Amino acid sequence: MHPFSPLIFGVAFGDATRNAQIGYTVRRWGGNSVTRYNWQVDVHSTAADWYYENIPGAADRTTVPPLNNSADVFVGAARSVGSDVLMTIPTIGWTPRADSPLQHPYFAGFSVAKYGAQQATDPWDPGAGNGHHADSTPITGNDPHDTSTAVGANFQTDWIAHLKSTFGGAATGGVKFYALDNEVMLWNSTHRDVHPQPTTYDETWANAANYGAAIKQQDPGALVTGPVTWGYCDLFGSAKDNCADGTDRQAHGGTPFVAWYLQQVCAHPLAGGAHVVDYLDLHYYPQGTNVALSSNDSATTAALRLRSLRELYDANWVSESWIADLGDADANHYSKPGLIPRVRAWIDGYCPGTKLAITEYNWGNDDTASGAVAQAELFGIFAREGVDMATRWVAPAANTLAERAFSLFLNYDGVGSKVQGNSVAASSANADQLGAYAFQSGARTMVLLTNKTALAQDAALTFAGTQNGTWKLFGFDATHALHLLGSGSINGASLALSALPTMSANLLVIEGSDTIFKNGFD
Template identity: 50%
Template sequence: MRTALFVLMLSCGIGHSIQGFAATIGVSVDISSDRHPISPDILGVSGAPDLDQLAYPLVRWGGNSTTRYNWQADVHNAASDWFFMNIPDGNGTPASSSTEALIAAVIAAGSRPLVTLSTIGWVPKPVQQKRWGYSVLKYGVQTMTECSYFGSNPPSWCTADAGNGRCNPAQNQTMYCNAAGYIVDNDPLDTSDVATPQTATAWMAHLQQRFGSANSGGIRYYALDNEPMLWNSTHRDVHPQPLTYDEIWQRTVEYATAIKVRDPAAKVFGPVTWGYCDLFGSAADNCLDGADRAAHGGTPFVKWYLQQVCSYQASHGIRLVDYLDLHYYPQGDGVVDFSDPPNGSETAAASARRLRSLKELYDPDWDSESWLSDLGNTTPWHYSRPQLLRRVRAWIDESCPGTGLAITEYNWGSDNGASSALAQAEALAIFARERVDVAARWVAPASGSLVERAFRLFLDFDGAGGRIEGFSTRAISADIDSLGAYAVHAPGQRMMLLLFNKATTTTTAAINLGRSFNGAWKLYQFTGTSNLAQVGAGTINGAAINLSGLPARSASLLVLPESDVIYANGFDF
């Protein structure tokens, strides 16, 4: 325990700098202000994590390969990620499928699965063999095949006939190769069969039979497919036309209605956007604005979608979409990097940019350090200033109050990046403060990785199941670019303060707690070079505490004893 690194000072002031440390930053806490419950479902991940190692509360089964999945045959289509290819996953039966094994493991661990249901209208053919969307033999020579992808020494299992759907008109003079270099007019039946809402609800019925309904321990969360505004790219072999406002709403009505009939207690997530552009426009528009948006009164797509949800509910008495489901990846150079260091993503410039980019989630005055800044700030929507969570919260409050907010894909860097781990930890704190209801990182961090430390800080900070849970309350840092501060109150248990030192030097946090605390405190911490551990302890009898020597690029959790507090409403929590 590195208790000696920290100095506890009790006073009425904010403290003072300690010689040798770069800065002292004031933090003020008000346990009774900005108070709202934190949803544990913000601590979710996608993929297949080892829940015995860390009990993530939510696990999402989603991504491009879930748009076309045949549950009866356990076959998925990899779409543009891998040559539009059907790939068998098991032995052809639902009982042995990897998907149902994942769902079973999640439920058995006491976690909540979020299952993606296909709405694209196609499923892979129910055969245990590879099939592909763009046959070279059928559609002509293409710019890459599954075998040429590997260069001069392809593996024996590759298929030379499986093309990527791109072509050079000078080499491929069939009617299928257009001037833009794409294979067109291919037959979707090469890989897929027609599907309907009943196809999706037949799988729901099977899952209910095995796991129970939403109200009896079964699956409660269902997503309306994955990033449909990209289908004309990711799944263009079966849906080459860009999706419009009206088409996605019609699919929402058809599929969400069927889901609610099958299980009225189920919660539906939609429209599952892919990123920044489809907050504002459809795939038929030019990213943010275009003819489709103009035909819908110039209303941004997500805001319009919310209006349809509540308008439908008012007319039909059915809430079709319970959670507004968005995906978001910061666009700054080097910020999102799925490879492991050493690489450019942990350079000084990229690391600093990554940590600043968190302000894209909430700061109305922050201009993105990415191509978003080129979009300008003169329109009513201030495109260059994302303020994602506050923007969409305002749209929810205005257009469809009561809708939950879900960010079911996001990423702030590689698993083993020091700044990535710090950014991940602060992102979770921001989700808690900004009233996000569900979130799932893409994808679950590797066991033992730096980013796993960020989740462990929230889910098992003391190695004995200690969680950051309860109510988010007000905490204000005098310098948020250097020190992020977030307060959480667990009534009857403890008061917690999260501190993220984003500076490249040590920092002293001079904390005014707003009221007196009395008893033992503990400090937990991780850095890019140290695992999460208790690093300090002491006693407090007052309203102020100085923590000196907070290491550069570190995440710290101060756990304080519960105080006897009577709130303005006259009740204890």
């Protein structure tokens, strides 16, 4: 049994009004576009996601930053309802030019007028190309100054000073968390118009040391997350290594990148002993076909999607994706992700006390039934495995199946009751059919049961000790919103629940019990 963090119920972006209604605990300002965000004029770069264009926000630039700029609006909306904010601080060294146009044609990293005909152009702005010649070869040697201005850490700490003056410091109700940019090992592809060279171990750490220290100097109460990986490959190597045991890794003793990064965090404390990075910040998307960011919900995909949850915690599980092709030839066991225990071991070995954040993940689009069940089970996994913060990409749309998974934990009875407190040992006789996770808060015992099959499932629960109280069962499935499924009383060490709906997530809540799980149940 151990306490679990309420910060695992976070999301990126989303509608401010709906976010407040659902009660997400963390809201992340992140993603590719914020790597180049100019806070002084409220302009961001779409980078490779959309023709490398500078897109304006607020139209009135008579103040710095503009009134009603998107960042201030975002922070204000979150803090007004008590949600913590994870704000991405750009470290790439470039920001959109202050004279970026307020309307089309926008500044573009690969202008057709300057660099010639290209493979594709913006349908709304044919002068903005995708950075590839008509024959599909990449354009090289472009000028970053076409769209961007070189900046240093002071540019970003001035932004933090503004946020402090507007909302207070981290310790007094303002922004609490700052991320060191976004998916830095993809800069040479996503942001290749300003950073064409692959990012290395040393560059990433130099930026962390520089910007992390600057953030903490500006706001000593702030907590910093890094290195903000993109996925599986940059656990082990840099962009220069290109998902292989390459020269950059070998130049650093053959140590996997994230392990080496943690070494640097603990080896280079600030004066007084604080670390420049407080949370190891990772992104993780299952790589199986049609699993992440997909609306495919066929029986085959649903089963694959739900099995892929094992990549997070089962050190013996072989990924059912290209990850398995990396092989199992050395102690890194590449084909077996075992993500959370793997990085937990690195934390314990290289920088004890560092917290763990998974700030981008996705197990299926909003209205996939299996994706919603996976989302519910993810919370059980995060709680059990000790993840300290998590933010889904992105906030589910209103009234979608994925949103129901959040509500199951944040407001299961419709009157504000939450799953909180401690994660307690629980087990299932067949976890691929029926997932089981348990929690306790005071005299309230809660059990998450996920039916991952296309058949109704009976659940025979056996507790480690006597449960004495009343129980209610809440749940949702593809055709039914979160609702009360049944209720009763219990005075004993077992409980039978009949016909849990197909592809559903269900929460059993026992009130008045003072006996917790000790050995789980089957």
